[in-house]
Amino acid sequence: MKSEQRNVIKRIGNIGLNIFYYSSILVFGFILLRVFVFGSYRIPTDSMEPAIIPGDYVLVNKLAYGARLFDLFDAVEGKKVNIRRAPGYTRIKNNDVVVFHIPHPDTWDRIEMDMSKYFIKRCIGVPGDTLRIINGFYVINADTGKRYGNIAAERQLSRTTKEQLPDGVFHAFPWDSTLDWNIKDFGPLYIPRKGDKIVLDRTNSLLYKKIIEWEKGYPLTLGKDTLWDNATPLPSYIFSHNYFFMGGDKVENSQDSRYWGLLPDDLIVGKASFIWKSEEPYSRKIRWNRVFKKIE
Known part of the structure; x- marks a missing residue:
């Protein structure tokens, strides 16, 4: 009887270990995917x-432009990380x-990466x-024939005077x-390319x-119309x-970049990529007409 009990306990233990093992793989795999x-x-x-619109849930494809490879733990702790990007x-x-x-x-004085804070915007200008x-x-x-962004909103802005805009805008x-x-x-603002x-x-x-x-990882000084790296003037720079x-x-x-660069x-x-779910912010009712809507 004792032998049978030991066998039962052993089988239950093995089942528990297998469940824990495969559950851990699934959880870890899901985290990697996310x-x-x-x-x-x-x-x-x-x-x-x-x-x-507010209440939309957006699915983001991280493989399109190339997945980023970096030390996730350092990034979560707010440390500066070395980011490499796989080919997209x-x-x-x-x-x-x-x-x-x-x-x-935290401040517009310097660029930082906070893993918990995100923006979603339209890319207006690319490198070069x-x-x-x-x-x-x-x-x-200088191509005035092509349009970028939300043309209707830009047209409305073109008719709006400085005095009609809220303070600070x-x-x-x-x-x-x-x-x-x-x-x-x-x-004109030139948008730099690497090199x-x-x-x-x-x-x-x-x-x-x-x-x-x-890029340098430390602050510079702007004085006498010159950018200074400690006591050394920077006449030029390669990005x-x-x-x-x-x-x-x-x-x-x-x-957006109009304000912070x-x-x-x-x-x-x-x-x-697309909106996979959308709900009213207050009633939480699903807006079915927006579900699986492609973002363009």
Whole structure:
């Protein structure tokens, strides 16, 4: 009898170990898929209306632009991580809707990566583009025949005066009174590619200071119209990353590159593919007409 009891206990123990083993594999595999393959993000704000509205749940394809490989534990702890990216099957294109880490989670003075904070915006400018905003409309590479972003909202902005806009909305990056860029008259802003070399005159020092500091990993000083690395002036700089200009579709209500500047490639999570679920923010009722809607 005791032998039979021992056998039963042994079988139960083996079953329990097998359940724990395979459950651990499933959980670990799911975590890896969420980190490196896909993600789901609930949209809390209206900055991407009408394409995406509050209460939408967006599925993000992390393989499209290439999965990021990095030390997840260091990233969660807020440490600076070395990010490598696997080859993707497409590149980021103008007008793609992209999910990325908020580049300024705590302050607009420096770029950081917070693993828990995300934005979803439309990519207006890609590396190598020169971007301007002319009377509220995005213009890329001086081609006024092509349109980018939400044209209806840009058209409305073109009819809106500075006085009609809420406080703090009109003026824009790099927040310099001499340049006086604003959301209706902005640029030209060249968007750097990896390997590009630029001359650091006063204007370029203002425009690229934050992303150069992000690449170097420490702050620089801007004085006498010159960017200084400690006591050494920087007459020029060669970029080691690609950068992007992101804009919200609701142009009069979006914290985007018009205000905080350019986005480094390392902070890009993936391509917003489709809305897999949508519910009213307050009643929680499912909006069936938006379920499985492709994001364009």
